[in-house]
Amino acid sequence: MGQPPAGGAVIAFAAPAFLVAGLLAALVPVALHLIRRRPPSSAPLPTQRFLTEDARNAVRVSRPTDLLLLALRMLLLALAGAALARPAWLPAPEGTSEIVLLDRGAAMSGGAWARAVGEARRALLDAEGSARGELVVFDTAATHVPRRRVTPALFDSLAAARPSSDRVDYAAALRSIRGASRELRGADSVRVTMLTVPRWGGWSAGMAPLRRAAWPGALAMPELGAARPAPADPASADSASTDATAADSADDAPRRAMVVASGRGGQFAAPALEATGWRVARTPGVDALPTEGAGLYVVLARTAPAVAAELRRRAEGGATVVVARDAVTEEVRGMIPWTGFALDDRAPGGIFLDPELRIDGASNGVRGRPAEGARVIAAWDDGRPAASAISLGRGCVVFAGTDLEGGGLPFSASFPRLLDRLGRGCESSAAPSADADRPLDAGARAVLRGEGPAVVAASAVEGAGGGVQLGRWLMAAALAVALIETFVAYRRRTA
């Protein structure tokens, strides 16, 4: 089905041959009635000798005897043909239409909100004040504003209102694009603009694949100014990244981690943790813990019962204890968030920590399931839980269902992120540990902005510019006609 022609609304057919076939088929019942000529049946008449021959009566032209049934049958065939032709009502073309995602979360306080509303007004209203696109207002949820309500008065009221105190959820905004695009029936192309002051608070796990699925092009994200000083050159992702990294560095003091292992254990885990910003120490053995405390203990080997008890105490005091599969002892088993623990030496496949982080190379796993109240923080390829976390006192205990330094796992580029994620096991999301008000760094902005053209052809967007599909309604009408025809034919036969 091509683009609608310039001018008014039209009915377009994706497969017009079916329409022609249906109309021709509708003529068949008429043709059968009109074309068929056959001799009339002869009748006795004893006074036949007194008749004069009338050759016009030598053949009989059949006429439709039941016009209602004939009409129903023709209608049925025509409707079926029209339905198979996949008709669609296409409104008058509108050119490029806009979808504006307006953030009204807490981050929009100050002048950002007024500027965002102004941007939305400019994008959505033409000179006459008529809407030329769809407006979605979002914070933790997205609300699609019907086009008839997108008026200058709406923007006046939005400008007068204050943004909400809720955090935002960019995932909700991205998911709303598809619904909004379906309303753009006359658009030949679509541009999506997100008006927000990007904050980590709106970020959530799986943002990158969600972003790719939500919209095939790039989002326009005009700079609205933020509570924090904007980068000197907002267009430069590199400089923004540099600034954000600098800010992160200023906020994050190195955190202390301890790798509990024996022998050469911890030779991969320790540097991996250091790569993600931890200041790491290694215990000399598994029989005792240094008195100096740490925020994170990564237990890679079986420990003495006293050490296990000490780890529990430190977890209750606020530390996070990550226990690998090979470190589980009877004493530790009561602490880890796992039930039905049993070794399984088969290679379990890759580990998913979130939709964006998958690590291959695990050489073994365990059977069992997370304990009651524990949270699954990683899963195997087949969906079975791979790691779980549970709060213990003021701290956290994490169980990793594989040998963290076994197989090819330590050689994966994502190994440091795996350990970092396990070390934050009781945190609620995969977002960086910085607070939600921290601005998105350049990489996250790039993910949110996406790649591709800023203006996307409507034909590339499912549902957009496709008009109203009429095929299923015509098929339903054909079924209704078929039922009526059956009923009428039955009545005729039994009358």
Add this chain to the structure above:
Amino acid sequence: MSASADFLPPRLLERLGGLEIVAKTVVRGFQAGIHRSPLRGAGEDFAKHRDYQQGDDLRYLDWKLYARTDRLYVREFEERSNLQAYLVVDASASMDYAGEGGVSKLRYATYAAAALAHLMMGAGDAVGLASFGAEPRLLAGPRSRRGHLHDLLLNLERLKAGGSGDVADVLDRVGSAMPRGGRVVLFSDLLEEDDGAALAAACGRLRARGDEVIVLRVLTPEESGEAAPGAGLYFDPEHPARVLPAAPRQDPGYVRRVGAYYASLADRLRERGVEYVPLSTATPVEEALVAWVNRRRGAP
């Protein structure tokens, strides 16, 4: 007879069942409709007097009794007849034709013949039965004994239409099987190949013998043209191979030709002293018989 609405339509007669019931029903209606018995003839014996009623034949007034009593009485006679009669029913294929929603001509003729047999045997006449269709047949000789009526009705009931009969042949056979001075009543549609020449000749021969000959022509409204059928292909049941496309309803010549045929045939029959009675299957049997008898007796 007060109103023709009292007569039963032939279609209704068919539902009565056996021919005996039909005959009695027809005769009852017939007797209620006639002004007096058509079969009262010579050779009657005095039975009794009764009061004169309007319509009685003045010839039977007893004037002597009137002179003595100053009241009008008519003399009644016991009917006694030596008349021998033959009912000849056409059972050729064309008689099977019924038209639209009516009874077949054969069925109609059967009703009329049964009624006449009932009447005539009631009057003491000896009645026989003959038919012609596939072949001419003398089905029952003239008898007047009790129970013969049942035989006649049974034979009438069994008649099946078929073939193209030879009416002259059966009339000649009837003539030879019956003493002179008898009565022959023919029920037929009179559709003869020779335009009725042989029929007229046979009737003439019977008349020459001194027989009374009555021809009751039975025809459907479709045949007579009163309700001619629409356009189509038509064949003569006696010659089914000859199919003719025609539109009788739109053909004014059809009625004219049918009428001319029967008028010509009627003229020839009347020339020979044959009583010709046209009947239509659309008319109730007893009504047709009453009209005929009344007409015969000169009543209005």
